[in-house]
Amino acid sequence: MSQVTADARARRPHRTAVGLVFGLVVVVAALIGAFVDQRGPTPAPSLSDILPGDQGRPVTEVDGAVTGADGVLPDGVTVFDDQYPGVANLDPELLQALRTAASDAGHRGIEFNVNSGWRSPDYQDQLLRDAVAEYGSQAEAARWVATADTSPHVSGDAVDLGPYDTMDWLSRHGAQYGLCQIYGNEPWHFELRPEATDHGCPAMYADPTEDPRM
Template identity: 30%
Template sequence: MPRYRGIPVCAVLSLMAGCAAAAAVPATSTVQTTATATASVTATTVETSLVTATTTVTSVVQTTPGRPDPGAAGPDGGPTCPVDPAYHDEDTDGLAAEVIAAWTEAETAAAAAGVTMCVNDGKRSRAQQQATYDDYVDRHGAAAAEQYVLPPDRSAHVAGYAVDVQPAASAAWLEATNGSLGFCRMYDNEVWHFEFAETFRLGCPPRRAAPQG
């Protein structure tokens, strides 16, 4: 550890960073942590000796790969569902990576059973979810909307973990798997709405009457 006239530099730094921190790093170093601070002490002697000890702390931002962005819009519509033109078959873009993988697995299993499943609606942004809620209010009234649409901060569509499966026969097939593929029907009044969780593979949780119920 650097010394000035026999006095440890850590004694000078202790008020700012602590002696232990100074002993753990060279005279000039960069330390990564979660805050930013700089302590710099310069001591000069009559012989023009110079001792400089600098500790720099910078922030590190952690990100989680595959986690959907709640503000990112999902596909709006898509190709017609091949087994029922009344519905769309959206791409799974924007859903969580594990949901996309599980949906591919579920589609393969369904196809082996002669069933075609369509994603009529998947990922939504906060704005898309709010627009869906507002549309329900306009068409059916606020009381009805409360039974079918969650606000953006509570929606699994916004979080990227929900799919609306159509047609009804395909949704019934997926429901009958009882979560073994990772998807469970969540509400009594929405036969099409499924959410994904790895724990569902052990069995689906009890259904609720409605999203707001």
């Protein structure tokens, strides 16, 4: 047997092992790719990932029998949709300021969606019960939800707006319309402060428990 033949036989098992390893790598890569495809693309961060507090959103979903007549709103309602009591029952001056601001912001592609506006006492009571159940105490719930007797939503003097672009725009321009963020932990909550057009918005409370009205 020649030296060439002997060398070829000696190298054959090595090439076979390399081929097996390469084939295994290809199979594993294919399985990983299939798994990733099944999972789908990674979702973009939501508002709840960006903002602090109550999962970064106002409390608008409730367990109970309250309906649209109590102020519950579906998604996508704007400040111009006064067929909904949650919008139509807002204080007229607040609603006019919101619509003026929304018209100006609309030229920049910004839409004022109302997540919650006017609420009936029953709606507010239900929100408070749900908040106590979620946060574990009346004291902690009070940082996010007022009683029906003290809530500016029940009197029609407050509105919770979104999305993020709307909150950001109002944080910079709202004062010229008298629209002010009241609580540091609720960037979606706005109320009318007419004096803000001349003097700017007042300093915010950290949360509703610091508000003397509460």
